Amino acid sequence: MYEAQIIATVVVIVAIFVFREIVRRLFRRKLEKLVGYQTLSNYLTAIFTIAIAIYLLNIWGLLNEIVETFLAFSAITAVLLFAAKDVWISNIFAGIALISDKNIKVGTEVEIDGKKGIILEMSLTLTKLRAADGKLIVVPNHKFRESVVIVSSNKRQR
Secondary structure (H helix, E strand, C coil), rough: CCHHHHHHHHHHHHHHHHHHHHHHHHHHHHHHHCCCCHHHHHHHHHHHHHHHHHHHHCCCCCHHHHHHHHHHHHHHHHHHHHHHHHHHHHHHHHHHHHHHHCCCCCCCEEECCCCCEEEECCCCEEEEEEECCCCCEEECHHHHHCCHHHHHHCCCCC
């Protein structure tokens, strides 16, 4: 049984190398004039390598094992992403609204849920504040949408 797999593997590898060398010699002069010749060559080599690997995994009977493992991890990942999507997506939409708000920007003094500080950094998912005592306060952006936010006037802003 293994003899047939070994022979098939050797034949496939030799055939691919021979085919690649023939194509390279036939089209090298014409393809070298193209601007992205090396990039095209690299992409084709990658595609052939992946195709060979998939074919050889199939010959050795490992492709089904890999696909089943991949599907199991994909299902677990989908469940985890589905569970985390509400908080994550809520923070992103709130972050977009917060970044586009002209009243709130880096350097603005704000108070949210009893926490007061100056905004140091704003991202799509969270905002960092520096409290008067020097502590760093990290606020998820959805809190800016769900809570009352008090914006203090800052004389340094224009």
